[in-house]
Amino acid sequence: MLSSGVANGKDLIGPPLPSGQRVLVVLLFSPTEAPALPLTGRYPSTDRFTRGCWETVRVSAQRLQLLLAEGMTAAAAADALVAELPIVSQRSTTIERTFWDTFDGRVRGAGLALVGTGGRLALADATSLEECAGEIDDRAASQLLATDLPAGALRDALAPIVEMRAVMPVVRVKSRALPLDVLDELGKIVVRLRVEEPTAVAVDGTDAAVAVRARLHVIGVLGYDRELAGLLKLLERRLAHGVPAAPVQDDAVRAVGGKPGGASSKLKLTLDAQERADSAAVKILRRLAKVIQLNLPGTLEDVDSEFLHDLRVAVRRTRALQRELRGVFAPEPLRAFRDGFRELQRVTGPTRDLDVQLLEFDDLVAGLPDDADRDVEPLRRLLQDHLHVERRKMVRALRAKPARALLDNWSAFLDLLEASDESLRPDAARPVGDIAGARIAKVHGRMVKMGTAIDDDTPAEALHELRKQGKELRYLLEFFQSLYPAAVVKPMVASLKGLQDVLGCFQDREVQAALLRSLGDEVATLDGGAAALIAMGLLVARLGEEQELARTQFAESFAAFAAKSQRRLVEQTFGCRG
Amino acid sequence: MPRVVALYNIKGGVGKTSAAVNLAWLAAESGARTLLWDLDPQGAASYVLRIKPKVKGGARKLVAGRSDPAAALKGTDHELLDLLPADFSYRNMDLELGEVKRPTKGLARVLAPIAPDYEYVFLDCPPAISLASESIFVAADVLLVPLIPSPLSLRTFDQLRAFVADEVPKPPAILAFFSMADGRKRLHREVIEQTTAAHGGVLKASIPAASDVERMALHRRVLAQTAPRSRAALAYEALWEELRRRS
Numbered sequence: 001m002l003s004s005g006v007a008n009g010k011d012l013i014g015p016p017l018p019s020g021q022r023v024l025v026v027l028l029f030s031p032t033e034a035p036a037l038p039l040t041g042r043y044p045s046t047d048r049f050t051r052g053c054w055e056t057v058r059v060s061a062q063r064l065q066l067l068l069a070e071g072m073t074a075a076a077a078a079d080a081l082v083a084e085l086p087i088v089s090q091r092s093t094t095i096e097r098t099f100w101d102t103f104d105g106r107v108r109g110a111g112l113a114l115v116g117t118g119g120r121l122a123l124a125d126a127t128s129l130e131e132c133a134g135e136i137d138d139r140a141a142s143q144l145l146a147t148d149l150p151a152g153a154l155r156d157a158l159a160p161i162v163e164m165r166a167v168m169p170v171v172r173v174k175s176r177a178l179p180l181d182v183l184d185e186l187g188k189i190v191v192r193l194r195v196e197e198p199t200a201v202a203v204d205g206t207d208a209a210v211a212v213r214a215r216l217h218v219i220g221v222l223g224y225d226r227e228l229a230g231l232l233k234l235l236e237r238r239l240a241h242g243v244p245a246a247p248v249q250d251d252a253v254r255a256v257g258g259k260p261g262g263a264s265s266k267l268k269l270t271l272d273a274q275e276r277a278d279s280a281a282v283k284i285l286r287r288l289a290k291v292i293q294l295n296l297p298g299t300l301e302d303v304d305s306e307f308l309h310d311l312r313v314a315v316r317r318t319r320a321l322q323r324e325l326r327g328v329f330a331p332e333p334l335r336a337f338r339d340g341f342r343e344l345q346r347v348t349g350p351t352r353d354l355d356v357q358l359l360e361f362d363d364l365v366a367g368l369p370d371d372a373d374r375d376v377e378p379l380r381r382l383l384q385d386h387l388h389v390e391r392r393k394m395v396r397a398l399r400a401k402p403a404r405a406l407l408d409n410w411s412a413f414l415d416l417l418e419a420s421d422e423s424l425r426p427d428a429a430r431p432v433g434d435i436a437g438a439r440i441a442k443v444h445g446r447m448v449k450m451g452t453a454i455d456d457d458t459p460a461e462a463l464h465e466l467r468k469q470g471k472e473l474r475y476l477l478e479f480f481q482s483l484y485p486a487a488v489v490k491p492m493v494a495s496l497k498g499l500q501d502v503l504g505c506f507q508d509r510e511v512q513a514a515l516l517r518s519l520g521d522e523v524a525t526l527d528g529g530a531a532a533l534i535a536m537g538l539l540v541a542r543l544g545e546e547q548e549l550a551r552t553q554f555a556e557s558f559a560a561f562a563a564k565s566q567r568r569l570v571e572q573t574f575g576c577r578g
Numbered sequence: 579m580p581r582v583v584a585l586y587n588i589k590g591g592v593g594k595t596s597a598a599v600n601l602a603w604l605a606a607e608s609g610a611r612t613l614l615w616d617l618d619p620q621g622a623a624s625y626v627l628r629i630k631p632k633v634k635g636g637a638r639k640l641v642a643g644r645s646d647p648a649a650a651l652k653g654t655d656h657e658l659l660d661l662l663p664a665d666f667s668y669r670n671m672d673l674e675l676g677e678v679k680r681p682t683k684g685l686a687r688v689l690a691p692i693a694p695d696y697e698y699v700f701l702d703c704p705p706a707i708s709l710a711s712e713s714i715f716v717a718a719d720v721l722l723v724p725l726i727p728s729p730l731s732l733r734t735f736d737q738l739r740a741f742v743a744d745e746v747p748k749p750p751a752i753l754a755f756f757s758m759a760d761g762r763k764r765l766h767r768e769v770i771e772q773t774t775a776a777h778g779g780v781l782k783a784s785i786p787a788a789s790d791v792e793r794m795a796l797h798r799r800v801l802a803q804t805a806p807r808s809r810a811a812l813a814y815e816a817l818w819e820e821l822r823r824r825s
Contacts, residue, residue, distance in 0.1 A: 188655060
């Protein structure tokens with residue numbers, strides 16, 4: 001696939017370019033597999049004539065990456081080229097780059113790379129490694145939040161991508177680059193070649209180094225397209241073995257046993273409507289157990305708040321499936337596991353609540369009148385102190401034997417479930433499609449009934465209960481979405497999400513206000529406590545207003561969710577009256 | 579927008595081209611993306627950089643806005659330095675500018691679409707005072723004038739300053755430096771000493787008359803490539819630093 005993009009700045013493979021410059025980078029890049037050559041042909045034109053004047057956009061350099069044969073060294077590639085072309089080789093250089101990313105690969109997912117090299121940390125295009133924002137980095141940190149960076153271009157560019165997640169080193173790539181300049185008959189450089197011999201170095205403390213397949217970077221010189229095309233024809237015949245399917249850092253991550261793009265906490269499962277319900281349940285629950293295990297170390301080490309969040313979501317989904325497909329399990333072991341996961345949810349709750357409070361703190365206090373946002377700072381410190389205490393309790397509980405035993409036993413239980421006695425598992429052999437459809441229709445119907453009964457005088461508890469059912473429905477749709485047409489599931493999820501947002505806002509504001517009220521006595525004893533209390537009063541009042549607003553929005557969002565057309569669709573798709 | 583520096587003198591053979599290519603190279607070497615426009619139909623700067631002095635459509639289409647200056651650009655042996663080459667048709671630049679509206683803005687119009695890609699643009703100007711020269715004065719932020727250390731050169735420099743001040747609506751800064759200075763000549767030493775002390779527009783760095791500079795045309799390479807530690811190369815570095823500070 002021929003693709004192009006605009007990047008700025010500094011080339012991390014070749015000599016440094018100044019930041020802020022604009023270049024149009026042309027890349028031959030296949031997202032799946034290396035396509036067959038040819039590499040030659042028509043390149044994007046620089047000639048754009050608009051309303052009688054030439055645009056300022058131009059191609060400054062055409063850049064391509066080609067793979068060399070497995071095991072081919074830079075010296076062998078250079079020898080092969082020198083035999084065919086007037087080439088001057090320059091002194092080879094070695095560059096060591098550390099690639100950083102979040103646990104779930106957000107930087108890579110955005111088509112970018114966060115690269116530390118030579119005391120500089122820079123956000124760059126994932127493939128060309130051309131810098132778009134960077135800064136001097138003399139920290140020796142092993143993990144960074146966007147807020148740890150000083151204000152500036154790098155933080156501005158990185159923050160919206162990683163949000164609350166920390167970036168950590170993913171892999172180190174040590175590359176030996178051999179520059180080869182192709183000359184014309186005047187002895188002028190017309191194409192620049194760089195043979196890159198990368199070595200991947202693990203960042204897990206082992207420093208294990210693995211050679212990665214060499215690449216040839218072909219860098220055109222402005223105004224010498226014909227020479228570039230001729231050279232590419234030659235490379236196609238003699239040297240190149242296709243274009244790389246992925247950037248060098250992906251190859252490096254793979255080489256040291258990692259997974260390019262990071263770990264995902266998403267379900268992404270494909271089920272068959274006819275498969276046994278217990279088999280489908282095991283598939284889903286194994287994936288959820290894996291997500292819990294994946295996120296446990298980051299939760300214990302407090303890398304960022306998202307580890308705990310993803311862990312808790314996986315626990316909540318596990319509990320939902322235990323409830324919804326209870327007939328595939330024997331009652332007694334299920335009861336014990338349900339108790340265990342409920343406890344897991346309980347011990348992680350206070351920490352998550354405080355995480356949320358602190359993540360939303362700036363938004364919460366934004367717009368407070370006069371100096372109230374400053375007055376409320378003692379509250380932030382108090383929340384941080386509480387978080388510290390609650391986190392220690394949580395970590396202790398998660399490291400304790402019952403939690404570890406729960407997860408180990410649960411995995412062992414899942415391994416044996418399908419082979420276990422079916423006499424106490426009435427739904428085990430039923431087609432999962434039958435149960436799933438019935439459950440979705442049932443919960444949907446229950447929500448319609450509950451929501452219809454809600455009016456302006458209904459107590460808040462009824463809305464909270466409806467939200468719980470909404471979560472249950474959301475999880476059911478996520479578990480079983482592969483069994484149904486996306487055209488049905490997607491709009492259903494969208495209308496459900498609209499309703500859940502309103503219900504979530506309604507409940508969260510109440511919980512936040514209650515938490516603030518509960519901290520009042522403590523805040524009063526702090527330095528600046530009186531002013532903080534006044535500011536907290538304003539906050540509580542504002543939370544109350546927002547809760548009221550959410551309540552007024554309920555009718556509209558519920559009407560969209562429970563529309564007649566939607567109910568008919570549920571009935572048609574899931575087989576029962578919704 | 580970039581700083582546009584025009585190497586200009588009404589006289590020929592005073593070191594404009596040598597200064598233009600060496601300063602442009604040093605600008606690129608400092609990390610700044612740089613463009614050099616070889617405006618002299620003799621094409622000496624293009625020659626030194628081993629690039630054919632040819633622009634498709636020539637001066638006529640370029641000035642009339644009927645050809646894309648970006649399509650004529652050539653990358654040099656320095657990754658950050660590009661050249662808009664000379665073309666023999668530039669000898670008719672005055673005539674071609676005379677054919678377009680507001681001719682004194684003609685060269686600035688050619689530069690407008692490509693200039694934003696660069697931090698520095700150097701113009702290697704032909705020796706003359708003409709309509710093309712006036713267009714250069716309008717396009718440039720800085721006129722950098724190489725002076726042979728002689729009383730007559732200083733007189734010409736003063737005349738140029740007066741002309742630019744009177745005739746150019748938004749005049750560029752005018753700076754001069756001594757070029758082809760021969761330390762063995764007493765007159766050169768005296769002129770340089772007195773002028774740099776008394777004249778604020780004259781830079782302190784001066785370029786010696788050196789065979790290394792002349793050999794650039796032989797090797798077709800700039801001094802930074804052939805004799806980076808030579809006296810002349812160091813003088814250009816000093817000139818570049820001073821120019822960067824002053825402009």
